Amino acid sequence: MNRELKKEQTRVRIKEAAMSLFAEQSYESTTIEQIVKLAGVAKGTFFNYFSSKDDLICDLQGLFVIEEIVKLKDKGGPLIPKMQLIIFELMQQFPLNKQLTRALFQAILGSEKALDKHRKLIADLKDAIIPLVESGQECGELRKEIPAADITQIALHTYFGTLILWSMDEDEEKLNEHMVVTFDLFFKGIVS
Amino acid sequence: MNRELKKEQTRVRIKEAAMSLFAEQSYESTTIEQIVKLAGVAKGTFFNYFSSKDDLICDLQGLFVIEEIVKLKDKGGPLIPKMQLIIFELMQQFPLNKQLTRALFQAILGSEKALDKHRKLIADLKDAIIPLVESGQECGELRKEIPAADITQIALHTYFGTLILWSMDEDEEKLNEHMVVTFDLFFKGIVS
Amino acid sequence: MNRELKKEQTRVRIKEAAMSLFAEQSYESTTIEQIVKLAGVAKGTFFNYFSSKDDLICDLQGLFVIEEIVKLKDKGGPLIPKMQLIIFELMQQFPLNKQLTRALFQAILGSEKALDKHRKLIADLKDAIIPLVESGQECGELRKEIPAADITQIALHTYFGTLILWSMDEDEEKLNEHMVVTFDLFFKGIVS
Amino acid sequence: MNRELKKEQTRVRIKEAAMSLFAEQSYESTTIEQIVKLAGVAKGTFFNYFSSKDDLICDLQGLFVIEEIVKLKDKGGPLIPKMQLIIFELMQQFPLNKQLTRALFQAILGSEKALDKHRKLIADLKDAIIPLVESGQECGELRKEIPAADITQIALHTYFGTLILWSMDEDEEKLNEHMVVTFDLFFKGIVS
DNA sequence: AATGAATGAGATTTCATTCAT
DNA sequence: TATGAATGAAATCTCATTCAT
Structure with a gap:
């Protein structure tokens, strides 16, 4: 259950990082690299949660x-x-x-x-x-x-x-x- | 003045090609390559008329x-x-x-x-x-x-x-x- | 010995899943993710049985x-x-x-x-x-x-x-x- | 015509670089990055000549x-x-x-x-x-x-x-x- | 003025592998 | 023994833009 919690936290961290960057720059110029860096996770982790940048936006x-x-x-x-x-x-x-x-x-x-x-x-x-x-x-x-x-x-x-x-x-x-x-x-x- | 006319025609052709492509795909996925191909000019020519893709949109x-x-x-x-x-x-x-x-x-x-x-x-x-x-x-x-x-x-x-x-x-x-x-x-x- | 049997079964399941996927796609485009999914085991389990993808092929x-x-x-x-x-x-x-x-x-x-x-x-x-x-x-x-x-x-x-x-x-x-x-x-x- | 010549030379340089690398390593482990580096051209240049690595192989x-x-x-x-x-x-x-x-x-x-x-x-x-x-x-x-x-x-x-x-x-x-x-x-x- | 080959930073995405649980 | 989240290097490919011709 601890694991589930961590997973949810990671997902939230990615989303918050993305929102925070979208709020500074445009959508197109925000890169996944920037998002994961700000979220403090590896690039691959992003794709464990969202199949693409589009997918994140739908969320x-x-x-x-x-x-x-x-x-x-x-x-x-x-x-x-x-x-x-x-x-x-x-x-x-x-x-x-x-x-x-x-x-x-x-x-x-x-x-x-x-x-x-x-x-x-x-x-x-x-x-x-x-x-x-x-x-x-x-x-x-x-x-x-x-x-x-x-x-x-x-x-x-x-x-x-x-x-x-x-x-x-x-x-x-x-x-x-x-x-x-x-x-x-x-x-x-x-x-x- | 013939020259002026030709220039204007080229400019119009590029704009029309761009609009025609924007009407089929999204803005981001329309490339300058596609625009110039449809307009029948070379890629360099685009930049003789518009300083950037943004510039075209302003027009x-x-x-x-x-x-x-x-x-x-x-x-x-x-x-x-x-x-x-x-x-x-x-x-x-x-x-x-x-x-x-x-x-x-x-x-x-x-x-x-x-x-x-x-x-x-x-x-x-x-x-x-x-x-x-x-x-x-x-x-x-x-x-x-x-x-x-x-x-x-x-x-x-x-x-x-x-x-x-x-x-x-x-x-x-x-x-x-x-x-x-x-x-x-x-x-x-x-x-x- | 029941345990030994289960281990052998898992090994076989992985191999069969791999073969079944190789028979549909090329070797390079078959991923371990696909193999373990089809075999019904977790990704980590694959590496308990085979030290690498290469190793599987040798088998x-x-x-x-x-x-x-x-x-x-x-x-x-x-x-x-x-x-x-x-x-x-x-x-x-x-x-x-x-x-x-x-x-x-x-x-x-x-x-x-x-x-x-x-x-x-x-x-x-x-x-x-x-x-x-x-x-x-x-x-x-x-x-x-x-x-x-x-x-x-x-x-x-x-x-x-x-x-x-x-x-x-x-x-x-x-x-x-x-x-x-x-x-x-x-x-x-x-x-x- | 000088330009045509240069183009042909570039194409040949890329092919020779690729062959030379394939002859040292396997096909899969040869990267386009390596090819263009050895050929002395930019990465984009590769794709001006070949639409993909596959395409090069066909040649x-x-x-x-x-x-x-x-x-x-x-x-x-x-x-x-x-x-x-x-x-x-x-x-x-x-x-x-x-x-x-x-x-x-x-x-x-x-x-x-x-x-x-x-x-x-x-x-x-x-x-x-x-x-x-x-x-x-x-x-x-x-x-x-x-x-x-x-x-x-x-x-x-x-x-x-x-x-x-x-x-x-x-x-x-x-x-x-x-x-x-x-x-x-x-x-x-x-x-x- | 027109060309188009060359550029190269940078984008997204993949995936074998590790390791804490 | 089994799990699967996390990793991160590396791969392919894109494309606006430059510049020599």
């Missing part, structure tokens, strides 16, 4: 996900304040800085495998959000003339648009401010 | 720009129908397919030089759009409690969010439909 | 040997029909397919250790065959003007030449047909 | 071929002395030492590409020799009851068998002596 992109969203469904009360709250809280603890966010996008755009993973993630997000929107429509909180699927899709456009432009911007503003302002307007468009 | 990303937006300012009449029209028309002739759009994003994310260029482009877009929004606010068409700069910023989030999610999606829907639907909601949020 | 190349040859010496009667019979029977049960034969040659050619082993094997074969030839010459069955050692050497040339060309050929003919035809001619050359 | 295995055989057909006179002469002369100038011969076999056995090339070479050899044998049969010099194709096949068995056993032997005897003795017996078997 990492879960960081984009908003897991808390799913839990919202079961809570009662008006939807929009709940969502505003969650967006605010999430952004507080968003684990990616600008450079790392860029690195993730870059990796996803450059690898068919990571792209597929991303598509699944988007699909999961949609599946989680649509029921929320539908319940909001049923209780009269949200406009009914726009299909729930469309509203969801647009919310994702808004989310990823804010994310990518923020990551490419050179100013130091916080992501959460952008996100809150943008979603404020988004909510204005969908309340009935 | 290419103008394709993201919505030049027509600037012209809107001088036309009279209500703003929103005008913008809807222009978005619709632009999308009709959007020159990039999904793969090529992804390749451009990838290139920009991986090159400091291209990223700088992108920032300038974003700044130019803002400078063009803010006055439009301000005039819309002055004539009472748009809400006044949201600063024009914020509205503009959010419009860009919406635009690039739609663009990047569309480019990563595997379905075959047209970009313009996404864009029109998304901006419809956006407009609903900003009208007074 | 395996005995398959080339024609052990029955030695027994011929003591039987009476004319030599050539006996040898024809034995070649025929051996070929029937030749344990190597083309790919595996190639793999063995490849392994021997690439390892000084295996090469040495092969030389011993060849020497043993010579030692077994020369007396046979000599007795054939004494009883007048074979020409006497060619030294027995030369005849033996040429027999080996014939044997290995047939073996290697067969293994490199892509047609599906049986080894034994080639071998019988070739040795027919060989015998024609040496009978008096 | 090299022509050394096995007996080009002069083809020319024999048109000369008149008895066949066997002519062939004896040619075998003798060829062996005198056989360009491969033992280690290099082993390296070539090893390379061919380990690469599907090189193996295919080898099969073509064998086929070409057959096509060249069969007519010779047929003409020998027609003029009554050779036995007619063995098909010319079989005789040819067996000649190749004899040739390659002698070659590979010689290359694996540690004694310093000359290849040509082996070859002459072996073919002497072979000829005894086929004369009428």
Whole structure:
């Protein structure tokens, strides 16, 4: 069991080293050599855990996900304040800085495998959000003339648009401010 | 002047070859060797026209720009129908397919030089759009409690969010439909 | 003794796994990882039984040997029909397919250790065959003007030449047909 | 044209360096790094000329071929002395030492590409020799009851068998002596 | 201006082998 | 005796870029 623990630690060390380097340089210019050096393991060890650099990225992109969203469904009360709250809280603890966010996008755009993973993630997000929107429509909180699927899709456009432009911007503003302002307007468009 | 013409033609041939390859593969996996082969020139010639691969991308990303937006300012009449029209028309002739759009994003994310260029482009877009929004606010068409700069910023989030999610999606829907639907909601949020 | 048995079984399982893989791929491209996976043991276990990959091959190349040859010496009667019979029977049960034969040659050619082993094997074969030839010459069955050692050497040339060309050929003919035809001619050359 | 010359020289330098190293070590243990170092070119240069190590070997295995055989057909006179002469002369100038011969076999056995090339070479050899044998049969010099194709096949068995056993032997005897003795017996078997 | 051979640092990946458990 | 995580040297191959012609 000690062995299992060590294995897990090694895996974590590699992932943290990779993230730390992606946060300093771009994805493409980060080499496996650098990663293993920082992680303090041998080059071969990397490939005992990840079959390629792409594979590592697939493990990492879960960081984009908003897991808390799913839990919202079961809570009662008006939807929009709940969502505003969650967006605010999430952004507080968003684990990616600008450079790392860029690195993730870059990796996803450059690898068919990571792209597929991303598509699944988007699909999961949609599946989680649509029921929320539908319940909001049923209780009269949200406009009914726009299909729930469309509203969801647009919310994702808004989310990823804010994310990518923020990551490419050179100013130091916080992501959460952008996100809150943008979603404020988004909510204005969908309340009935 | 014949010589000037030939030079321009060579430059265009190289750019077209590059775009054509980016539209098939990712940016990173497209090599200069492939580009010059398709363009029918020698490898050295590439570097007579572009100082590096990055440099080529800087030339290419103008394709993201919505030049027509600037012209809107001088036309009279209500703003929103005008913008809807222009978005619709632009999308009709959007020159990039999904793969090529992804390749451009990838290139920009991986090159400091291209990223700088992108920032300038974003700044130019803002400078063009803010006055439009301000005039819309002055004539009472748009809400006044949201600063024009914020509205503009959010419009860009919406635009690039739609663009990047569309480019990563595997379905075959047209970009313009996404864009029109998304901006419809956006407009609903900003009208007074 | 149960333990001894298990050890022997493990050793056999590893050898069989290796042979099975050599019969599908080349020697060089077969990895110990693959072998132990197929044998159902851990990687470390391999090295408990064989000190290296080379060592395994040394164990395996005995398959080339024609052990029955030695027994011929003591039987009476004319030599050539006996040898024809034995070649025929051996070929029937030749344990190597083309790919595996190639793999063995490849392994021997690439390892000084295996090469040495092969030389011993060849020497043993010579030692077994020369007396046979000599007795054939004494009883007048074979020409006497060619030294027995030369005849033996040429027999080996014939044997290995047939073996290697067969293994490199892509047609599906049986080894034994080639071998019988070739040795027919060989015998024609040496009978008096 | 000076440039063409230089190119050819570079190609030759690489091939000679490779052969020289194969003649010292085995094929597998000769690295491209060693080859380019000895050839005095950069690593990338190797790949401008050969797409892989396999590719280089394909270029090299022509050394096995007996080009002069083809020319024999048109000369008149008895066949066997002519062939004896040619075998003798060829062996005198056989360009491969033992280690290099082993390296070539090893390379061919380990690469599907090189193996295919080898099969073509064998086929070409057959096509060249069969007519010779047929003409020998027609003029009554050779036995007619063995098909010319079989005789040819067996000649190749004899040739390659002698070659590979010689290359694996540690004694310093000359290849040509082996070859002459072996073919002497072979000829005894086929004369009428 | 055009060429394309040469460059060479550097990338990813492999794999036989070791050794602590 | 069996295990399998860790090793790390070494292998092949890539490719943007340079520069002599």
